[in-house]
Amino acid sequence: AMLKDIFMGNMSHSLRTPLNAIIGFSDLLMTMDDTALPPEERQNLLQLINKNGLDLLHMINELLSLSDIEGQSQLFQREVTDVDAEMRQFAAEMRTQLHEGVTLELEEPVEGMRALLDKKLLKVVTMHLLDNAVQHTKEGKITLTYYVKEGGMYVEVKDTGDGLPEKLKNNIFGLLSDRNTYTHDESQENPGLGLSVCKAIIDRCNGKIGVRDNTEDGRGTIFWYWTPTEILN
Secondary structure, three states: OHHHHHHHHHHHHHHHHHHHHHHHHHHHHHHOOOOOOOHHHHHHHHHHHHHHHHHHHHHHHHHHHHHHHHOHHHOOOOEEEEHHHHHHHHHHHHHOOOOOOOEEEEEOOOOOOEEEEOHHHHHHHHHHHHHHHHHHOOOOEEEEEEEEEOOEEEEEEEEOOOOOOHHHHHHOOHHHOOOOOOOOOOOOOOOHHHHHHHHHHHHHOOOEEEEEEOOOOOOOEEEEEEEEOEEOO
8 A cells, every 4th residue: 555655645746737737728718719819829728738638648547557556466467478479569559659750679589488477567567668768759769678587587678868867867766665755846757657656566576677878879768677587488
């Protein structure tokens, strides 16, 4: 329950912000005469309503995935999984959301991979990291790589995006470990929600999750996770 309490504390603020925007801007549009606002101002308000609506949807999706994880009965239903097929599917889904000019590449292990794992958890964590990369990458490319390592599966999402804000570097997953370390800054797009869900899952799988600067490309970020996984081939 602690996970959910901390998450909800941060969430209530984060949900209120876009909701206030949606209600405020739509009120404005409804009360003003059509001719009172120049068309481009009007368009601008509509775009803001739309963007805040999407932000809200995004956060609600994260909340739902968290409550799925918290209901432990569904957790760790491991099944034989064609990891290549799953990863291709994730990449295909995310390609529809890339900023213009950005590419998403998938680097598969040479011999293909089948493993015993919980497909839903694989999806929640991998898609969160991809989604994070997509949101913060306006040019260049995102690369999803996975392979067998030390008796488990290692997955990495590399991007050439904005990079990690300095003040979040040491504590990007810290939302869960200490109620006071995660402060919401209006100007900083909220990075903590999806990542906290990922950390909760990986911790329960006895895995590791981390982040570092993408020094290979000289810009951007690399998020990675490793979980002990029974590899079948």
